[in-house]
Amino acid sequence: MRHRLWLAAAASLALLAGCSSSGGTATDAGAPVSGGSLSWAVETEPITLNPHQYAQAKARLLVWNNFEALLTHDDKGGYVPWLATGYEVSPDGKTYTVKLRTGVTFSDGTKFDAAAVKANVDQLLADGYAPTVAAVQLKNLKNVEVVDPATIKYNLKQPDVLILDFLSSPQGAVVSPKSLKEAKNLKAGGPELAGTGPFILDKYTPGQELHYVKNPNYNWAPANAGHTGPAYLDEVTYRFLKESSVRVGALTSGQVQVIEGVPATDQAQITANPQLTLSKGLNSGSAYSYYFNTSHAPFDDIRVRQAFRDALDVDTVLQGVYRGTATRAWSVISPTSPLYDSSLEKTYGNDAAKANATLDAAGWSTRDAEGYRTKDGKRLTARLVQSAPFVRDRRDILAQAVQAAVKQSAGIDLKVSVVDQGTATKAIEDNQYEIFDNSRADTDAGAALNLLLRSDGAINRTGVQDTQLDSLLAAGEAGGDRVKTYGEIQQKVIAKDALIQPLYAPADQIASSKAVGGLGFEPTAGVPGNAYNVWLSK
Amino acid sequence: MLRRIGTGLVVLWAAATAAYLALLAAPGDTVDAIIGDGADTPLIRSQIIQEWHLDRPAVVQYLDFLWRALHGDLGRSYLLQRPVSEVIGGQLAPTLTLAFSAGVLGIVLALVLAVTTRRPWARRASSTLELVLVSTPPFLIGIILLSVFSFRLGLFPVSGDQGVAALVLPAVTLALPVAGVLTQVLRDGIDRALDEPFVVTARARGLGERAVLVRHALRHALLPTVTLIGWLFGILLGGAVIIETVFGRPGLGQVTLQAVTSEDMPVVLAVVVFSAFVYVLLNTLADLAYLIIDPRLRRS
Numbered sequence: 001m002r003h004r005l006w007l008a009a010a011a012s013l014a015l016l017a018g019c020s021s022s023g024g025t026a027t028d029a030g031a032p033v034s035g036g037s038l039s040w041a042v043e044t045e046p047i048t049l050n051p052h053q054y055a056q057a058k059a060r061l062l063v064w065n066n067f068e069a070l071l072t073h074d075d076k077g078g079y080v081p082w083l084a085t086g087y088e089v090s091p092d093g094k095t096y097t098v099k100l101r102t103g104v105t106f107s108d109g110t111k112f113d114a115a116a117v118k119a120n121v122d123q124l125l126a127d128g129y130a131p132t133v134a135a136v137q138l139k140n141l142k143n144v145e146v147v148d149p150a151t152i153k154y155n156l157k158q159p160d161v162l163i164l165d166f167l168s169s170p171q172g173a174v175v176s177p178k179s180l181k182e183a184k185n186l187k188a189g190g191p192e193l194a195g196t197g198p199f200i201l202d203k204y205t206p207g208q209e210l211h212y213v214k215n216p217n218y219n220w221a222p223a224n225a226g227h228t229g230p231a232y233l234d235e236v237t238y239r240f241l242k243e244s245s246v247r248v249g250a251l252t253s254g255q256v257q258v259i260e261g262v263p264a265t266d267q268a269q270i271t272a273n274p275q276l277t278l279s280k281g282l283n284s285g286s287a288y289s290y291y292f293n294t295s296h297a298p299f300d301d302i303r304v305r306q307a308f309r310d311a312l313d314v315d316t317v318l319q320g321v322y323r324g325t326a327t328r329a330w331s332v333i334s335p336t337s338p339l340y341d342s343s344l345e346k347t348y349g350n351d352a353a354k355a356n357a358t359l360d361a362a363g364w365s366t367r368d369a370e371g372y373r374t375k376d377g378k379r380l381t382a383r384l385v386q387s388a389p390f391v392r393d394r395r396d397i398l399a400q401a402v403q404a405a406v407k408q409s410a411g412i413d414l415k416v417s418v419v420d421q422g423t424a425t426k427a428i429e430d431n432q433y434e435i436f437d438n439s440r441a442d443t444d445a446g447a448a449l450n451l452l453l454r455s456d457g458a459i460n461r462t463g464v465q466d467t468q469l470d471s472l473l474a475a476g477e478a479g480g481d482r483v484k485t486y487g488e489i490q491q492k493v494i495a496k497d498a499l500i501q502p503l504y505a506p507a508d509q510i511a512s513s514k515a516v517g518g519l520g521f522e523p524t525a526g527v528p529g530n531a532y533n534v535w536l537s538k
Numbered sequence: 539m540l541r542r543i544g545t546g547l548v549v550l551w552a553a554a555t556a557a558y559l560a561l562l563a564a565p566g567d568t569v570d571a572i573i574g575d576g577a578d579t580p581l582i583r584s585q586i587i588q589e590w591h592l593d594r595p596a597v598v599q600y601l602d603f604l605w606r607a608l609h610g611d612l613g614r615s616y617l618l619q620r621p622v623s624e625v626i627g628g629q630l631a632p633t634l635t636l637a638f639s640a641g642v643l644g645i646v647l648a649l650v651l652a653v654t655t656r657r658p659w660a661r662r663a664s665s666t667l668e669l670v671l672v673s674t675p676p677f678l679i680g681i682i683l684l685s686v687f688s689f690r691l692g693l694f695p696v697s698g699d700q701g702v703a704a705l706v707l708p709a710v711t712l713a714l715p716v717a718g719v720l721t722q723v724l725r726d727g728i729d730r731a732l733d734e735p736f737v738v739t740a741r742a743r744g745l746g747e748r749a750v751l752v753r754h755a756l757r758h759a760l761l762p763t764v765t766l767i768g769w770l771f772g773i774l775l776g777g778a779v780i781i782e783t784v785f786g787r788p789g790l791g792q793v794t795l796q797a798v799t800s801e802d803m804p805v806v807l808a809v810v811v812f813s814a815f816v817y818v819l820l821n822t823l824a825d826l827a828y829l830i831i832d833p834r835l836r837r838s
Contacts, residue, residue, distance in 0.1 A: 047617055055576055131585035136577050187619035205789030206628055241696070241786040245681060248690035250696045378562075389799040421574060422801060429570075438575075451577055458577035462600025501652045 012143070014015035029537040031519030032227065036536035037235035038516065041247045043261035045240040049204065050189030052123065052130050053174035057527055059281065060170060061260065062238060062373070064530035065212050066107070067173035067195035070098055070117070071164060072525035073443055077338030079300070082222040083112065083174060083196065087167075093159030093301045093479055098167070099151045104220050106176035108194035110362055113153040119177035130171070136451070137166040152229040159478040160363065164237035165444035171534070196220070198231040198532040210238045224523060225534035232518070236531045240274055242498035249512070251276065251320050257516050257536065260528050262509040263394070264325040270511045277514055280325075281521030281528070282336045283506045287329030287437035288395070290384070290402075290501040295463030298380055303362040305498040308382070309348055317401045318504055321394060329502035331490045332446040336505070336526055339486040340445075344494050352409035373411040381413040382434035387424035395437065398513060419430065428461065439506050443525050446476050446486065453493060462499050467485070484516035546818040553814035554607070554807055558600055561803050567591055569802035572616050590616065603807070613804035617796070622808045625793060631738035633789035636781070637774040639709040644716030644770075651717065653751055660801070664721065671718035676777050680711040680784040688735045696786065708785045712777045716770060720763060727759025734758070759829050768817055775813060 026414045044058035051067045054060070070084040081087070104112035124130050127438060140160040145153040154163060181190045186505065190204050197210035198221065201506050218230045233271045239256060247259040248266045252273060257308035262270060262278060270278045292299040294310070299305050318326045330345045330397045359365070364373040364380050373380040384399055384492045399416040406412040412434070419427075427433050438459065440448035451459045453467065454473050476485040493499045510519055518533040557569050594602070606613060612622035655664040671679070687693045687707060695704050703755050729736065732755050740750050778791035790809065797805035829836050 046620060053619070055574075128585050128589035130578050131582040134585075135579045137583045185620045185624075205788055206625075207782065207792045208786065209633075239786055242783050243681075244783060246684060246696060246786065249684060253689040253692055253696075255688070256697050387575060420564070420566075420801075421799070422564050422570055423568040424572075425570035458582075459577045 004159055008478075011449075024461065025515070026234040027280050028514035029535065032232055032517060032533075032535045033538060034230075034232050035234055036471065037040060037237070038233050038258065038536055039237045039256040039259040040241045040260070040531070041238060041241040041250050041256040042259075043242060043247070045238075045242075045243070047199065048189050048271070049185060049210075050193060051170040051175065051195075052120070052133065053187055053189070053416070054131070057525075058261075060441075060522070060525060061528040061530055062210060063170040063173065064197065065149035065199040066197040066199050066215075066531070067175065068171070068220075069172045069174065070100070071168040072224070072521070073168055074224055075344060075523035075526070079168055080222050082168070082225050084167075087164075092162070092182045094156045096156070096163055096167075097147070097153040098152050098154070099348060099490070100152065102150050104196055105217065106178070106196050107200045107215055108176050108178055108195045110178045110194065111178045112174065112196055113149040114146040115149070116177045117152050117174055117179060118146050122173070123175075123180050126136040133171045137162070137171060137447075137524055149403060161475055161479040161482070162444055162450075165447055169443065180352050190384065194502065198267070198530070199236065204265070208240060212236045212238075225261075226518060226520075227442070231532045232535035233531055236534075248423055251511055251513070253439070254513070257310070258510065258512040258519065258534075260508060260510050262511050264322045267325060267393050267509070271491050275325055275514055278509060279519070281526040283334060283439075283441050284337055284524050285334055285445055285506075285524040286332050286440040286452065287334050287502045288393070288437070288504050289329065289332055289503055291436040291438065291452070291462045292501070293431070293434050293436065293461065293463055293497055294499065295431060296434075298364070298382070301362055303358045304380070306410060307355040307362070307410060308406060309498060309501050310324075310351040310358065310372065311406045311412055312402060312404060312501065313350040313409075314503060315350070317398065321398045321401050322504070326504040329492055329505045331502055332449065332500050332514050333486065333490060334505045334522075334526075337445045339483060341487045341490040343534045344486075347495060348498075355410040357380075358411075367411055371411055372407070372413045379413055380411065381415055383415045383427075383432065384437060385424050385427040385433050386418045386434040386437065387421045388418050389421055391418060398503070399437070422503075431463075433461075441506070441525070441527070443463055446473075446482070449473060449486070449489065450477065453489070453499075464497075464499060466497075542822060546815075546822075550811055550814050551604075554604070554811050555600075555812040556641045557807050558603070558803075561801060561806060562596055564801065566801070567800070571803075574800065576740065593692075603664055603761060607807075607811070611810045615797070615802055615803040615805050617800045617805075622804045625805060626790065626808050626812065629788055629790045629793050631647075631777075632787060633778050633782070633791060636708055636712065636778060636787065636789060637771070638717065640706055640712035640777075640806060641774055642771060643709055643713035644720060647713060647717035648720035648724055648763075649756075651721045652728060653756065656751070665725075668718040668721050671714045672722075674715070675713055675780075676715060677780050679714055680708070680781055683707050683711055684784070706783075708781045708787055711784075712774060712781050715772060715777070719767070719773075720770075722758075723761050723763050723766065727762055731755035731758035743769075757831060761828065764824050764827050764831065767820050767827075771813075771820050773815055777817075815826065 022217055030484050044056060046056060046059035046062060051063045068083050070082060071079040072082045074080050083101055083104060085099045085101055089096055100114055106112060124133050124138060129459055138160055140156045142155040142157050147153055156163060173223055178197045179193045190200050198215055198218045200215050201210060202213050203211040214234050216230055221228050241250060243513060244261060244266050248269055250256045251259045267278060270276050278398050279416050292305045294300050314328055318328055333340045359373055364375045366374045368379060386396060396418050401415040403416055442448040450473055451457045453469060454460060455470050472485055472489050474484050510528050514518055517535045517537060520529050521527065521530045555718050569583055569592060572586050573584060608758040614621055615625050618625055651664055656659050684696060694707050737750060737754060740754050778789055779795050782791040794803065795811045
């Protein structure tokens with residue numbers, strides 16, 4: 001054991017809690033008080049309530065109410081022990097030994113120990129249970145070993161620092177082994193799955209709401225949670241209201257005290273009301289970006305990719321669609337990530353003259369009757385296929401704004417189609433697209449880039465096959481100076497190869513009555529936090 | 539009667555088969571639908587295929603579906619990972635409550651409007667209102683009603699299946715367009731009936747205008763309206779998709795919407811079969827209703 005990374009030293013934790021407050025800041029709600037019942041309107045009803053099956057960033061605020069992971073993120077790219085007391089990495093980076101908290105129990109009375117953690121990993125690797133977790137997050141895991149009831153060892157096939165990200169992810173949350181065995185609809189989850197969290201899910205009404213009650217025995221909050229002991233609220237009800245105007249109306253009329261998901265068009269209504277507050281958190285992971293398909297014309301030519309970016313004035317487009325509420329992205333990585341390379345800012349784009357000169361030089365020098373550029377009789381067309389069920393943040397409208405912008409400034413024909421999921425998948429499979437749009441909410445941006453940029457990446461839509469890029473990504477995964485490695489990666493894919501057109505950093509918004517205190521965003525993830533630190537002033 | 543049941547079963551089978559074929563013909567296969575926009579690797583694909591037995595030929599899967607459906611097993615939802623009977627069963631009551639209240643409210647409104655707005659000015663005002671209601675998207679009606687009665691006046695709660703108060707606004711939203719159409723059909727029927735010779739006879743007998751209208755003309759006008767009952771159900775179920783989303787109500791509409799967008803075949807099939815069943819039931823009821831309304835049909 002080269003160096004010890006036990007993080008449990010109480011003094012350092014106290015310091016950490018002081019600087020990374022995910023909530024608990026002074027508001028009109030005064031000092032925290034216990035008791036009360038809160039209604040919180042959310043946009044998305046989770047597809048599943050089993051944390052192992054988690055796939056919707058919008059469901060993250062719910063997961064952490066009744067489930068917990070071994071570690072959690074701080075706001076500086078590091079980890080804070082949660083159900084663990086600390087961890088230690090072997091010098092070769094292939095063994096992670098995690099010390100566990102003692103005295104923790106699941107809400108069904110089962111004791112939390114190393115065997116319970118192992119039962120969860122075994123379940124994740126079981127055939128047909130969580131294929132995505134097994135194939136992506138646990139791809140480098142060889143096995144787990146129970147050393148003693150309070151110690152568990154993760155043995156890896158090769159060094160992979162992303163295992164820490166897994167240990168702090170919803171998929172890495174620990175479910176009572178008793179529920180894993182007995183639950184009738186294990187993959188769907190629900191009240192029958194017991195966790196260790198500050199709340200207990202006691203009622204799920206599909207299509208309507210989730211109801212949680214306080215776990216009175218809870219006493220193992222992570223150091224950066226804002227307080228210790230049980231949660232302040234006695235009950236929390238999350239109501240599913242898909243329409244943003246209905247959520248805002250429910251808030252302004254006092255039918256709910258908190259809402260999440262406030263689009264640009266509704267934000268003025270909140271800020272104009274002295275009884276309400278609005279706050280915004282930038283998400284982690286990858287920025288919402290257009291990925292150029294380099295496997296065929298026209299984007300196999302780097303000059304066309306550069307010209308597309310020069311043709312586009314991202315700021316103006318965002319202003320038009322989001323009325324100044326969007327944060328522009330300059331890199332594929334979200335600006336809140338510690339791995340973000342800020343030196344890319346203002347280094348490219350919005351230069352129509354340059355775009356036109358580049359396209360002329362690349363042979364797209366003639367124009368057809370509609371004003372689009374052509375080459376050998378073929379129009380400069382880029383097809384963007386959006387899958388309707390996954391369109392959010394008015395990305396379809398944004399695409400139309402981009403379409404108008406690149407047509408006007410450089411004669412590029414961006415063809416946008418919003419289709420059903422099957423048609424979208426087929427377009428990808430048949431390579432019938434030139435631009436792919438996507439953002440990922442992974443807490444560690446490296447996990448997102450592994451999927452998006454590696455030659456064998458599961459969502460590699462640029463078609464890029466670059467061994468240099470692969471080895472950089474592998475180096476970033478193995479650890480070392482990750483800021484430097486991911487800096488090189490961003491320089492390569494954004495500045496040098498122009499593979500990507502970053503657009504904006506996805507964000508979440510919370511609006512609430514001023515009587516509610518302790519609301520905040522989860523460190524690193526940037527999504528609304530759970531209800532642990534939330535209180536309702538009397 | 540046996541023949542009726544037989545025809546009904548054939549309709550159910552045809553509906554299920556048509557839905558099955560439509561989903562089969564839709565672009566992308568089931569594995570694509572289950573993967574959605576998530577990570578996609580050969581390992582993930584093979585596990586999904588194995589889990590849902592998708593390696594069998596489409597015909598075998600279809601026959602297997604029919605066989606299990608015959609035994610009352612509707613399968614599991616690909617997306618929600620719960621038995622379909624549970625997914626749908628839990629949502630039936632809220633949707634039926636909503637559809638029934640909206641249906642009754644719509645019919646009562648239509649009857650009252652058609653009978654009371656006989657004077658030319660009232661008739662013009664009512665016709666305009668009906669046209670506006672029929673051509674306004676229910677979504678908009680819902681938002682306007684919510685803004686006024688829930689957000690501003692605080693009379694009704696916005697959401698949920700929480701007693702009568704929460705049912706009022708959704709039911710009214712859904713009932714208004716229904717009332718709009720039915721009123722127009724009814725009024726037209728009454729107009730035509732009033733031109734018939736028997737009305738002259740009735741008046742000659744000394745019947746008051748109201749009695750002529752309600753006892754004779756209205757009865758004639760009801761026949762074409764009852765024929766619309768199948769259509770009514772379609773409107774109510776389709777409207778429920780939107781109303782439930784706007785009002786945050788649980789129900790079949792939301793389940794259907796989610797199942798269709800995610801190509802969740804078992805749920806879509808179950809919803810289609812259920813809808814077909816209700817159609818058959820309602821049309822049978824409509825046929826029986828003809829007998830009650832029109833004594834001339836009873837003899838044949």
